[in-house]
Amino acid sequence: MRRRPKPVCLMGMCNALARFIEFVAGANSPADLADILSEITAGMGYDYFALTHHVDLQAAPGSTIRVHNYPARWVEYFDRNGLAAADPIHRASQQTAVAFAWQDVPEMISLTPQDRCILALAVDHGIGGGCTIPAHVPGEVTGSCSFATATGQTLPPGNLALAQLVGGFAFEGARRIWRVRTPGRNERPRLTDRQRDCLIWAARGKSDWEISRILEISEETVAQHIKQACERYGVQKRTSLMIHALFDGTISFADIARR
The missing domain is CATH 3.30.450.80 (Transcription factor LuxR-like, autoinducer-binding domain)
Structure with a gap:
């Protein structure tokens, strides 16, 4: 040795x-x-x-x-x-x-x-x-x-x-x-504050109607915010949106757990 x-x-x-x-x-x-x-x-x-x-x-x-x-x-x-x-x-x-x-x-x-x-x-x-x-x-x-x-x-x-x-x-x-x-490789989707708010409440299990009452906006506006957030991530389902947003740090488990 x-x-x-x-x-x-x-x-x-x-x-x-x-x-x-x-x-x-x-x-x-x-x-x-x-x-x-x-x-x-x-x-x-x-x-x-x-x-x-x-x-x-x-x-x-x-x-x-x-x-x-x-x-x-x-x-x-x-x-x-x-x-x-x-x-x-x-x-x-x-x-x-x-x-x-x-x-x-x-x-x-x-x-x-x-x-x-x-x-x-x-x-x-x-x-x-x-x-x-x-x-x-x-x-x-x-x-x-x-x-x-x-x-x-x-x-x-x-x-x-x-x-x-x-x-x-x-x-x-x-x-x-x-x-x-590799420029552009790490660019991430950006959500507006309202899109993020709606996503967090959806991740907590709230319906669009319940979110509309909490945020004092219309149910249609809630659905539109989440739809636009899905488009920014290139996904169709809310579950996929939540996973992607958790993965890149846009939302956290602490956001979801907090009431």
Whole structure:
């Protein structure tokens, strides 16, 4: 087993993190971000990084984020078998908003035989242990930033908090770069205040007549507001409208629960 360099001192790591944040803010391309991530990854004591949306990138080329330095053989196998949605690490990231070590995944989700096979294959392809920082952005597919050691290497001790900071800033940097590369991708429908009010009351189970009494407008006006909101989202059913509006943050579960 080759010897891993000793971790840098806390002050040195803080300086490196400050430089990392500054460089990420100035990155203009995926290649720039990859170079910056390579440096900070090594400084934290890891060998690999992978920043990605949890979707099949072959089915949505160019519009989804992925920056990594994983072994090419593993990436080819991962993509060829469409593992983005099945990956147990990706699924575990749905259960938390903070960084987690891969060794804790069995406590976060129930692992199937296929899950165990995927994890074993990753080790066979050179990916050892690691940690993942989830990225949950309203209106977007979920993603994450992971840091991993090569197979056979020991994990750097006690740096989940640092990984959380690095992964969070890195993912935001990637989102900024991809917005420039794909303009208009993140544009969301905008509802008027009245459309939003009507939608919230409809989500609370109120009929158009009940909403009209609450908002002191006509029943026909309520129906028109909701119809126009559906048109802005490109949907026909109110249920679909509610789901889309919840997903992109236009309304929240707290709005619905509040009486």
